[in-house]
Amino acid sequence: MEQNSSSENEEADERERPPKQIRKEWLKHGQVPRSTLQRWEKQAREQHSVASGSTSDSSTSSGDDRNSNEGHESDHGEQNYGEDGVEGDDDAADDGGDDGGDDDGDDGGDDGGDDGDDGDGDDGGDDDDDGDGGNGGDINENIGNEENFEFMPELLFTRSPHTAGQAVIQVLQLYSKHAITKSCLRDLIKLIHNLLPRGNTFPSTYYFLQNNIARFIPPASSVEHVACGFCGFYLGKLSNILPGPCQLCGRVERVKFHEFSLGVLIKYLFEKRGLSDAIDAHENGPQSDVSNSEEYLRLKDQYPGRYDLILLWNTDGVKVRRSGPASLWELSITICNVPPQVRNKFTTVVGLWYADKKPKLTTFLTPFIASLSQLEQNGVRWTHPRTGEAHISQVVAPAVSVDAPVRGELQNIMQHDGEFSCHNCEIEGDELILGPRSRKRIYPVPDEPCPLRTKESMRLQADRAEAENVIVKGVKGTSLLESIPTCDTEKSIILDYLHLVLLGVVRQFFKLWFTGAGTDWYIGRRKRLVTLFLKELRRTYEVCRCPSDVSQWKLYKGSTWRTWLLFVSLPALKPFLKDKYFQHWMLLVLGMSILLQESISAQDLDLADHLLSLFVCDTQELYGYSAMTYNLHCLSHLVLVTRRWGAPWSVSAFKFENLNGVLSRLIHGTIHITTELTNTLNIITATNSIDYLMNEAQNIRRDPRVSMLSPVHGIILTDAERLALVETLADIDDVRYFSRAKIAGMIFTSSMYSAERATDNKHICYEMRREEHFGIVQFYVRKGQELYALVKKLVVEPDRHFQHTETQLIVNHIKPVQITDVLTVIRLSSISCKVFRIGEYVCKELNRYEHAL
Secondary structure, three states, rough: HHHHHHHHHHHHHHHHOOOHHHHHHHHHHHHOOOHHHHHHHHHHHHHHHHOOOOOOOOHHHHHHHHHHHHHHHHHHOOOEEEEOOEEEEHHOOOOOOOOOOHHHHHHOOOOOOOOOOOOOOOOOOOOOOOHHHOOOOOOOOOOOOOOOOOOOOOOOOOOOOOHHHHHHHHHHHHHHHHHHHHHHHHHHHHHHHHHHOOOOOOOHHHHHHHHHHHHHOOOOOEEEEEEEOOOEEEEEEOOOOOOOOOOOOOOOOOOEEEOOOOHHHHHHHHOOOOOOHHHHHOOOOOOOOOOOOOOHHOOOOOOOOOOOOEEEEEEEEEEEEOOOEEEEEEEEEEOOOOHHHHOOOOOOOOEEEEOOOOOOOHHHHHHHHHHHHHHHHOOOEOOOOOOOOOEEEOOEEEEEEOOHHHHHHHEEEEEOOOOOOOOOEOOOOOEEEOOOOOOOOOOOOOOOOOEOOOHHHHHHHHHHHHOOOOOEEOOOOOHHHHHHHOOOOOOEEEEHHHHHHHHHHHHHHHHHHOOOOOOOOOOOHHHHHHHHHHHHHEEEEOOOOOOOOHHHHHHHHHHHHHHHHHHHHHHOOOOOOOOOHHHHHHHHHHHHHHOOOOOHOOOOOOOHHHHHHHHHHHHHHOOOOOOHHHHHHHHOOOOHHHHHHOOOOHHOOOHHHHHHHHHHOOOOOOOOOHHHHHHHHHHHHHHHHHHHHHHHHHHHOOOEEEEEEEEEEEEEEEEEHHHHHHHHHOOOOOOOEEEEEEOOEEEOOOOOOOOOOOOOOOOOOOOOEEEEEEEEEEEEEOOOOOOEEEEEEEOOOOOOOOOOOOOOOOOOOOOEEEEEEEEEEEEEHHHEEEEEEEOOEEOOOOOOOOOOO
């Protein structure tokens, strides 16, 4: 009895003490029980409500919350409407779609994914873009839209327009975007908690934040493996090996690397991230996507289960620090069964290597190959999160998208500077002597087509190479691909257009033009004029990087070269490059613009193959034998790979290279690097899962809702503007004006939006009477529930189209236009897309998905 009485008195004393004082004492000595903290916070909220004069009446409280939310909406100047102009749900309208510069623009493995900051604060992009001001500064606008998913749904504080879950996910996205240290994250959490009103529901410490996201962190799946630090020989799992020298070389140096269980990760994606729903939603994807390719459909016939998975994988390295030799290598996969617009959400790391030496792929891939063999035979067992039904999904990884050095090591053939080094054919190549100690391998156009490599021929060549200890047509021995289920040496290698075309061919010709002094094609003397032209460009939010200074071309990223190739090069080079070289370059632009479309027919593939073959052949005639590089030769095989695996945009390494850059930025310490990255990856994985589930419906389907942003007051209309509005709307006394709008997840601006400096999102393409038109939005208008835009027309001038003389083909995605004084009012529903204004031209994107990959 005395003990019970004593415990009751202690509990009573505890209730009387200030929650903040008790919390500090408990945090000082250990972990606070969650139930105790929740009781304290509830008491504090009740006290705060009484002090602020709020009542306990539920109807009154609900009314106050609505008023509070309406006031917050007004502060941000945003009104949301459905597809037909009917006002939509305020919480669901901000879908945070594809309105920003995409971090998929990172490449080369040395970039963190968001260094394209213009420093202007006008970039209305999503959380992957650096400029945030254009969207009101939110890292992610579309939080809290999924009706069936709740994450920390309690209000952040009394009458707050946001929930605790919304605040937490934004802090976590800030952590992953800017790669801040965990120490900084801990301080940030404490700072936010202390700045919010007393009794707020924001986690008070990093410990409580971890508790809230714990259910979204994958189960412990990291396994440490050991390799010889000298010869790279695989020694086994750390838990299974005994101390001693390497069995192969006798050295005692060891390197540890991490494997993340592929089976555990896939089970997690099914049960915690809604992978099954994403697969169910992917019925009719774009015709050129990998999920509609020949090889994918063949494998789906072989593995017909609805939830059987086909993976695309990649491995690559990045130098982490300039002051040392250490490099980070990742092994990552993406799931081809999901819609392309959410594929980056299902891209994950399955292996990490951090050491002074690059890994031997036979060692680094050993755990991955063992996992794939087991999953191909036995599958992954998982439970559907909604129906509770048990499933078994078989998993195969038949394709790999990597750069040239890794391709050679995987196929076990000569590297790209050796004889017979092409991965697709048996061309030998020639050795070009440039000087006493300078040579290079070139690949002149052969008189007769070289035979293509097949898995049967490479198997015979590998057997002979191993038996006779010789190299046969470039083949040095058995390929590592033969040990991976469904992989083969003939079809599994994908020519990644990021490395092959953008960082290879495009960069090569840019260097020829601007550094090849004394040649017929040299335009380096016009470098200053080209730079002035480039600096006047103002990209859209979806174009994540633009070339600016010609003298800085060595620093250009793959996404910069993409912008140069597809949009900028033709308008920029037209006044300076001789016509025969300009016409030749147009062949590459035409060929790649066909291959990067959403829909590609068999005739389109034949045409693209013809154009790229012409480009390769004419290069030898115009630029000489020294220009016939390995990348240029492989360009002639790009259409073959496209027939097998789909358009280059759907299987490129952009998403993997971006992940590589993000991982390198997350390294802050100097020891236990892989352990540090493992813990950080868990947080990022949980963040991506929460974010994806909060916005699942908008992620999978393009949201038709329209949000009117940035209301304009006291507008003074010109006579022409007033006349155009009256002709369409008749009475304009009750009209409201806005300077921005969000349409299907994309931010559109107008001439009235003054905060835009380095970007330009007011040029549009719209349809009227089934014809395509272009214009400049002056401002947006709402009359009742109807939404309009006042547009200044741009007239297309067909005589100035870029047309290839020999083939008579026109570059259709670049339109020459002339500004007019004609104003017209259009419905927002007639706007089809944004266009990229480049001088006297406007450019349309070739597909809607690439910037989201």
